[in-house]
Amino acid sequence: VTERASAGERRRPGSRPGIPDATVARLPLYLRSLHGLADDGVATVSSEELARLVGGGAGSPAKVRKDLSHLGSYGTRGVGYDVAQLLTTISTELGLIRSWPVVLVGVGNLGHALAGYGGFASRGFRIAALLDADPARVGELVGGLRVRPMDDLDGVVREQGGAIGVIATPAEAAQQVCDRLVAAGVRSVLNFAPTALEVPDGVDVRKVDLAVELQILSFHEHRKSSAPAPLEVLA
Amino acid sequence: VTERASAGERRRPGSRPGIPDATVARLPLYLRSLHGLADDGVATVSSEELARLVGGGAGSPAKVRKDLSHLGSYGTRGVGYDVAQLLTTISTELGLIRSWPVVLVGVGNLGHALAGYGGFASRGFRIAALLDADPARVGELVGGLRVRPMDDLDGVVREQGGAIGVIATPAEAAQQVCDRLVAAGVRSVLNFAPTALEVPDGVDVRKVDLAVELQILSFHEHRKSSAPAPLEVLA
C-alpha cells in the first residue's frame, strides 16, 4: 500500500543527486537482507545473491546493481559488495544512523500491536510516546510506556526533534489527529486508518491499509478462479 | 509496501484484456470513496471530485478516467459517473461480490489486532479461522473465534474454497507457515512477517512491513533535516 511519493525532490548543490523513489523503496529490503548476511558472518555478496535474498518480485541482479550505483556504491568487480560497507552506506542514506522517535496515536487493538512490536529498536526507531483521546485509556501501561492524553502531543513532539507520527485511530479521527501532529511540527506520517489524509506541502504521508491489500489479492484470486483452463500450450 | 505483482498476466480469450497493476492497486481506493458517497446519498461523481476524495498522491482526474475506462466504464459526458453503478462494477471486477474467507495464522499481538479489526466484513472478507502453533494459545477465544492448532489448516482451507492466507507469525516461522498454506491450496498470501517468502508460480504474495514503511519515511525526513536552506529563489 504505500503510496504518496516525496513532495519536493529538492536536489540541493552539495547533496547526492536524487535517488529514484523506486530505489528508495527497495533500500530497506536490501538492508534487511544484509543484516541477515552480517549475522551469518558473510563478508561479501554479489548482486545476484542479494537479488535472490530480497525475494522474487523485488529483485533482479540488474536492478540491484542500478539501485546500489545510485548510492555511489563501491562494489568490487569480479567479487561483489562488501556487506559491512553496504550496511553503513544504506543506513546512512536512509538516515538510520540516529534512531528516530515515533509518536503513536491511538492505542486500540492495532496500537497495542504496534507498541508491542519488538522490531522497532533494531530497525532504527523507538517509540517515544503513546497517546490516546480516550480518558479511560490514558494512564494504561502498554509495552512499557504509559498512555498519555492528546494534550501532551505538542510537548512530546517538541521535546523530541523531528518525530515520525503513526496514526492508529479509527478513520473518523484520523484527519483531526493528523492536523494536530502537523501543527505540532511532525513532517512524516504513517497512517493506518482507512482514509485519505490532507496535508500541507512538505509533509509526507504513507499509508497502510489492510483491506486494500486484501482487495488487491482478491482481484488476482478472482482472476485465477474464473480462469478454468490453465493450459495455453498451443501456439 | 506492496510489492509482488501478479505472476501470470494470462489474458484469456473471453476475459477483459488485462487491467494494469497500477490501476488494480487504485480500484480499492475508489471503492472506499464511493462507499462514502453512497452513504451520503450522492448519486453522481465527476472524475475531478473522485480524484480529490481518494487524496493527493493517488488522484488526478485524468488518472481516474483512464483507470475507469479500463473497466469498460459507463460515465456520462457532461455529468459524471453513476455512484451505484461504479460501486458494483468495481466490486465485481475485484471479485468482491462474494466474501472471501481469510485464514489467519499467528495470533500474537498483531494477530489479535487483525482478528479484532472490524472493517473486514464490510470490505468483502470474513475471518474463517485463526491458527497458532503455540499449544498454549490454542483454544483461546479471540474476536469471537477459537484459536485452532496448525494441524487443522488443511481441513480449514479445504472446506473453505480458495481462502486467502494471512501470515502474522514471527519472521522465523513465516516461510514454513507459507509452505503449509500453499500445500493446503492457498494461492493468495498477505505476509506481515519481515521476510521474503518463496512461493511457486501461480501464488501471489503481498507484504506489509511496518519497519520498511518507517524507513522510507525516515529517508525523506532525513533529507528534509539535512536541507537547511528552503530557499531556491535565485535563478
Place this chain on the structure above:
DNA sequence: GAGTGTGAACGTCTTCACAGCA
C-alpha cells in the same frame, strides 16, 4: 457548458547487453 474517453507525448522504471576492472 460540462465532463468523459482516448490517442499521443512525456517521464519513470526495468531489462538488456556489454565494456571495464579486479
Place this chain on the structure above:
DNA sequence: TGCTGTGAAGACGTTCACACTC
C-alpha cells in the same frame, strides 16, 4: 574469469489536450 557499472532499449505509467457527447 567473474562480477560490477552503465549507456541504450524497452516496458510501463502518467499527463496532456482535445474530440465527442449529453
